[in-house]
Amino acid sequence: MKKLIFVAFFLFAFSAVYAQQAPQLYTLPSPFERYTHYLVTARLTGAVPLGSFSDNYIDKSSFQNYSISLEWVLRNSPLSLGGEIGTTYFEKRIPRALYESGDETVSAVQTRTLTQHPVQFFANYHFLGKSSSIQPYVQLSGGASILDYTLYYGTLAQQKQKVAPTYGIGVGSKFLFKKDGKFGADVRVKYQGTSFKYDYIDKGISSVNASVGLFYRWW
Amino acid sequence: MFKIKFRLINILNTKEKMLKGTSLFILIAALGLFSCSTDPINDLSTEESLVYITNQDKTADYKQYKTFSIVDSVLVVENNQSGTALTEIDRTLLSRIITNMQNLGYKYVAPGAKPDVGINAAWVTNTQLNVVSQPSYYGNYWGGGGFGGYGYGYPSYYQYYETSESYWLISMVDFKNPNTADKTFKVIWDAQIRGSGIGSTNYIDQMVDSIFSQSAYLKNK
Numbered sequence: 001m002k003k004l005i006f007v008a009f010f011l012f013a014f015s016a017v018y019a020q021q022a023p024q025l026y027t028l029p030s031p032f033e034r035y036t037h038y039l040v041t042a043r044l045t046g047a048v049p050l051g052s053f054s055d056n057y058i059d060k061s062s063f064q065n066y067s068i069s070l071e072w073v074l075r076n077s078p079l080s081l082g083g084e085i086g087t088t089y090f091e092k093r094i095p096r097a098l099y100e101s102g103d104e105t106v107s108a109v110q111t112r113t114l115t116q117h118p119v120q121f122f123a124n125y126h127f128l129g130k131s132s133s134i135q136p137y138v139q140l141s142g143g144a145s146i147l148d149y150t151l152y153y154g155t156l157a158q159q160k161q162k163v164a165p166t167y168g169i170g171v172g173s174k175f176l177f178k179k180d181g182k183f184g185a186d187v188r189v190k191y192q193g194t195s196f197k198y199d200y201i202d203k204g205i206s207s208v209n210a211s212v213g214l215f216y217r218w219w
Numbered sequence: 220m221f222k223i224k225f226r227l228i229n230i231l232n233t234k235e236k237m238l239k240g241t242s243l244f245i246l247i248a249a250l251g252l253f254s255c256s257t258d259p260i261n262d263l264s265t266e267e268s269l270v271y272i273t274n275q276d277k278t279a280d281y282k283q284y285k286t287f288s289i290v291d292s293v294l295v296v297e298n299n300q301s302g303t304a305l306t307e308i309d310r311t312l313l314s315r316i317i318t319n320m321q322n323l324g325y326k327y328v329a330p331g332a333k334p335d336v337g338i339n340a341a342w343v344t345n346t347q348l349n350v351v352s353q354p355s356y357y358g359n360y361w362g363g364g365g366f367g368g369y370g371y372g373y374p375s376y377y378q379y380y381e382t383s384e385s386y387w388l389i390s391m392v393d394f395k396n397p398n399t400a401d402k403t404f405k406v407i408w409d410a411q412i413r414g415s416g417i418g419s420t421n422y423i424d425q426m427v428d429s430i431f432s433q434s435a436y437l438k439n440k
Binding site: 091096098103104105106107108109111113150152153154155156 | 260433
């Protein structure tokens with residue numbers, strides 16, 4: 001009898017342990033939730049000029065824009081912090097026209113260009129958890145932009161280079177390819193403004209940038 | 220391409236001990252982004268590359284001038300040294316200027332017949348010698364291996380390169396109202412023709428027509 005009670009106790013104890021362990025295996029949070037991890041994103045961006053930059057200088061959208069960002073996704077927090085570096089290039093050709101200033105008249109084909117290399121720090125606020133396969137976020141960013149304004153009259157160039165403050169605000173979402181996976185896609189729409197005043201540009205450079213990217217995360 | 224590659228390899232060699240993997244990744248990516256740049260004007264045609272610049276004297280009353288003459292050859296100015304020339308292109312240029320002036324209503328007279336205005340044509344070339352220091356990171360890669368952690372000790376080398384630009388300069392001089400005090404004739408109009416096709420006879424008529432057509436205020440009819 002004693003033996004029987006002993007066996008029954010063990011069976012009960014083991015089944016209790018087993019019953020507790022089994023669900024734990026499936027509810028164990030993914031390492032991306034348990035640890036602060038890194039996330040690197042490469043983006044391809046289409047940019048649409050806005051405001052006076054578009055009215056006075058270049059109104060043509062640009063698709064020759066790239067960026068790469070690295071972010072630290074914080075543990076137990078909806079925030080991630082990081083840095084992004086990129087390049088944006090706007091160009092517009094204007095057929096031969098007359099440009100008058102004072103006593104001077106210039107007849108030329110203008111090629112208007114603007115190159116920007118923004119270097120920015122950013123903070124993302126995520127609305128859903130790190131293991132969610134869709135992770136919408138909002139983004140605030142600020143930094144400096146290395147600017148090159150080159151306006152060609154025919155083959156003659158007028159150039160101005162400057163480092164100017166830049167900022168941005170955006171919304172986007174990450175999409176994981178696999179649950180708790182390392183790879184995913186990133187879609188973001190962002191307003192970007194840079195303070196710059198020279199020649200045709202009188203109120204800064206602003207654009208809406210829509211990007212599609214791929215990310216890789218690790219801890 | 221090779222320069223970019225060497226630059227990356229050099230940075231990999233010298234900085235890898237100091238930087239963590241992630242920072243290095245950003246650095247390489249950044250260099251990749253910065254290194255690529257396109258030439259936005261390489262698709263311009265010769266005609267599109269031409270730039271016509273004209274200056275007018277807004278105080279001048281062009282209606283008062285009735286006659287004009289023109290130099291018999293083109294002044295060639297190179298780095299402040301000058302001479303004259305009369306090649307085929309120069310002759311085409313001068314005769315096209317005469318045609319345009321006559322179309323505007325001016326009468327062509329001989330240089331000795333006291334013209335109201337005189338036209339000068341010049342081919343100006345400015346050559347400049349520029350200097351840059353040679354960045355050492357272009358040549359810091361030793362493919363043979365075995366010298367990990369060493370860079371090259373470069374003295375300061377400099378590279379020289381020459382740039383040169385030519386343009387046509389056509390000026391209209393007021394002979395009717397000379398400044399007797401300091402013995403000068405005032406330039407009341409001038410035109411510069413710049414661009415890549417300016418030495419070609421194919422475009423000379425078009426170039427001359429353009430500088431006059433954008434200066435309608437010269438009309439004397």
